[in-house]
Amino acid sequence: MISFNYQEADLVLDEDKHLLWLKRAVLEEGQIINEIAYILTTDEEVLALNKKFLRHDYYTDILTFDRSENQRLSGDIFISQERVEENAATHEVEKGEELRRVMIHGLLHMMGYKDDSEEDRRIMREREDYYLKMFHVEQ
Incomplete structure (x- = not known):
């Protein structure tokens, strides 16, 4: 099960649309979804988690x-809305596209990809690009 919070x-x-896309990516990688939660939240929430659990004192997407x-x-993927918006502006892409890149990035980490x-x-970037293209083809 995949949930969005x-x-x-x-x-x-x-x-x-996003559920179908994410499920297809997992299936293509030969893995199974148990329970994944995407939590879209604030910079401050992600920073607090980064400090508490990873001892990193910086913002991240x-x-x-x-x-x-x-x-x-299984796991939780916390996404900072502010970082997504800033990254989208920096890379001159739509916010939705940057959000999908971050979403698939977290899922790829769960599936064993490193960066x-x-x-x-x-x-990692090749796989992100591949699955981003898949999202647009399926729609």
Whole structure:
């Protein structure tokens, strides 16, 4: 099950379209969804979580708390609405497109993709681009 929770967030999804897209990505990666919660929230909430759990004192667009086991995906993905909006403006893309990039990025982390090295980041970006294109083809 995938759920969407909006905490002080103005960005609201077409949940049915996004659910189909995310489920297809997981299926294509050969994994199974157990329970994933996307929480769209504020910079301050994501910063507080980043400090508390990762001991990082900086803003970030996404935090993924992965509880997956045996390719059964479970966890919480916190997304900062402000960071998504800022990233969209910086990269000159629509907010919805940037939100989808961040959403798939968190899901890819749950599925085992890393972004610690240049090579890992290249692979992560390729997968993000692939699944973003898939969203537009399916619609």
